[in-house]
Amino acid sequence: MLLNIKTNDTAIYRITDKIGEQSLAISESENFRDPVQLEEGEILYIEADGSMLRTREAGWKEAKLGRIFKSSAISNESENKK
Numbered sequence: 001m002l003l004n005i006k007t008n009d010t011a012i013y014r015i016t017d018k019i020g021e022q023s024l025a026i027s028e029s030e031n032f033r034d035p036v037q038l039e040e041g042e043i044l045y046i047e048a049d050g051s052m053l054r055t056r057e058a059g060w061k062e063a064k065l066g067r068i069f070k071s072s073a074i075s076n077e078s079e080n081k082k
Contacts, residue, residue, distance in 0.1 A: 036070070043071040 038044060048066045055061050 036068070038070060039072070045069050045071065 036044060046066070046068050048064065050062045050064045052060050053063050
């Protein structure tokens, strides 16, 4: 609605369900459970956030999101333009 994109509840459900299945498969893989290896001087970033979503059954609920990444995964835009 905010982006003026026409869709319906069924399409949103199918997309989020598929992404959830893929996320579960990744989280259950052996590689996902291996400890993170950092190079000397490398930084591990951990970010968390939440937002409120209105659900049909339970009213407003908080959806939480987190991500973890190494400093080596950060792209420097000024270096990419050279």
